[in-house]
Amino acid sequence: MTTTTLDEHQQTAEESRFEWPLCYDAENFILSRIDAFTQQNSSARELSARMRDETGTLILDWTDYLLLPASDEEVLRATGYTDDPLADAPDAQKQLWHPGAMLPRVLIAPTNAKYPLALGIRPERVADFAGVHGITNDIEGAPLSRFRRMLIAEENGARFEAIERRAYRGYMPAEPDVKSYLSARELWQSRRRAWDDDLRGMKDGLERITKMIELVGRDLACHLVFEEERRYWQKRNRAATEQKRRQDSLGLGWANHDHHTFRSSRECFVDLIKAWELLGFHRRERYYAGKEAGWGAQIVEQPIEGIIIFNDVDLNPDEVEVDFSRKPLPSQPKLGTIGLWCGLHGESFLEAGMHHLECRFDFALLRDQLASENINTMKPFSDFPFLKQAFTEGERWHVRLQRAERLRANGSITEPQFQEFTSNGAIGSHLENLQRKGGFKGFNQHAVSIIIAETDPRNQHAH
Incomplete structure (x- = not known):
């Protein structure tokens, strides 16, 4: 998947947009669904408390997506959620996002369940998360790939998952090109940072980025x-x-x-x-x-x-x-x-x-x-x-x-x-x-x- 490009008219509109909306209805609905999920899943409830107590963070800000029943779709759309133009989800699921707000994405499943079916949090690396918490479940998706997912715990029909992303907004694993990945990473890790002429340093950085793009x-x-x-x-x-x-x-x-x-x-x-x-x-x-x-x-x-x-x-x-x-x-x-x-x-x-x-x-x-x-x-x-x-x-x-x-x-x-x-x-x-x-x-x-x-x-x- 590649980045979408904006035409000149779209760019001008974005650059002049200073008044981002306040989307309390959308946020409150998402928070209500996160709360409903943590009531069903004790592992999520316990981790949410530890996030606050041990890191000063909120589970909302770690939530990558929620899998919600079809009955929630109408309310979500009324609060500003819409079809994600970069959707890449299983065929039976719709992928929604809120273009005007910093809120988790939502997958809609064809079911009439009365509570969220899944919640995925996003640590930087799933294997690190698994090691810290002693989780031995299999990780879906290869190391260094675009999308990895691991079940943390399933309770009362509510799946608590950890996911890992690299340059990808969807939900479908794919095999990585590990050699190109490591070569591109090394180009940036090994670059010279101190220059007597900063413009030469900028030129070097631009050239390295170009090479990285050619690789990955x-x-x-x-x-x-x-x-x-x-x-x-x-x-x-x-x-x-x-x-x-x-x-x-x-x-x-x-x-x-x-x-x-x-x-x-x-x-x-x-x-x-x-x-x-x-x-x-x-x-x-x-x-x-x-x-x-x-x-x-x-x-x-x-x-x-x-x-x-x-x-x-x-x-x-x-x-x-x-x-x-x-x-x-x-x-x-x-x-x-x-x-x-x-x-x-x-x-x-x-x-x-x-x-x-x-x-x-x-x-x-x-x-x-x-x-x-x-x-x-x-x-x-x-x-x-x-x-x-x-x-x-x-x-x-x-x-x-x-x-x-x-x-x-x-x-x-x-x-x-x-x-x-x-x-x-x-x-x-x-x-x-x-x-x-x-x-x-x-x-x-x-x-x-x-x-x-x-x-x-x-x-x-x-x-």
């Missing part, structure tokens, strides 16, 4: 790229390492990711978006906050992998009408928050890695649980009934002398700032705690402006 196709190449990007970011952030340990204690991995955030210099931004286009991403909202906070962002989404990227760049007040994801931005010595971060640490696409990974949690619960591990959370920058967001306190990174000297030489930082950054480093990355309600799929531009200003390296000093 763009959707699987996308899967491999972001698996490695999460790994690279995680090893440089203590909050991420601790939360990953907690989620791995239940065999879950990072499959609850909400979006990945990459920061880019003005010079490299168009190449960054080119990389994502190669991997099958299409543009969503484009934020212009030049007048408000000196930044802009292009949000992109890969419909098969379900990966969303928030791409940040410095933007001037007179550039708010520029399509900066397609038109190159000129370099400038005066740097905003994003440009200075890249100047100190490198491009997110290269040496620095992601600024943050945002995952879906029980917002208050995670904050308290991390605090017990001596990991503090900053003040929320989104605090709405439908969207709560906050960074963990930033991870301070060493700043290479060569980078600091270059910034001082071109007037981007002062002598005191040079001394601060070379002596004490600068904030590099965060884990972001997020909780959505109503299936809300969007973001809040003003809230993002606030946190970008608060995380400017010039405003942060070592304690």
Whole structure:
């Protein structure tokens, strides 16, 4: 299965869409069916409690799909669910999704059962999940293949399943090309990240992505790229390492990711978006906050992998009408928050890695649980009934002398700032705690402006 493409009219509509709907009716119906399922299946009920208590996460955010009886179809469609255009399910089942909400997909079975027939959660790797929980059931689908499934427990006619996905939105196993898979993965794992000329580094990355696509196709190449990007970011952030340990204690991995955030210099931004286009991403909202906070962002989404990227760049007040994801931005010595971060640490696409990974949690619960591990959370920058967001306190990174000297030489930082950054480093990355309600799929531009200003390296000093 390959990524669908959008024509120019569709792209324009998506890019100008800022007001994602609140879909409480759809979410409440799904939650009622998850609750009905956990009442039938004690293993699901127990794991749901452990997810909350031990990882600060909710079973809703791990649920990949529900198998529901035909009697539920009419209500689902009334709440906004519709036929999935990328359906690949058994012939007797319909595959539904909600295009305007971040909610699980639904399979409809031709039966009149009074409760959900199956619920599938999605850990990163089914074998890891099985090992943690001592499950010895057979796993359907070959290792490293596009779709794997394992029965966790069946009780009262309710099947609790764990599934694993790679670049595939359907439910039909297929044999993988393991040699090509491993070769493509190695291309990204072994790439050079530190370059004296970042544009050369971007060119190298684009060439490697092209080779990966030739080996495994763009959707699987996308899967491999972001698996490695999460790994690279995680090893440089203590909050991420601790939360990953907690989620791995239940065999879950990072499959609850909400979006990945990459920061880019003005010079490299168009190449960054080119990389994502190669991997099958299409543009969503484009934020212009030049007048408000000196930044802009292009949000992109890969419909098969379900990966969303928030791409940040410095933007001037007179550039708010520029399509900066397609038109190159000129370099400038005066740097905003994003440009200075890249100047100190490198491009997110290269040496620095992601600024943050945002995952879906029980917002208050995670904050308290991390605090017990001596990991503090900053003040929320989104605090709405439908969207709560906050960074963990930033991870301070060493700043290479060569980078600091270059910034001082071109007037981007002062002598005191040079001394601060070379002596004490600068904030590099965060884990972001997020909780959505109503299936809300969007973001809040003003809230993002606030946190970008608060995380400017010039405003942060070592304690």
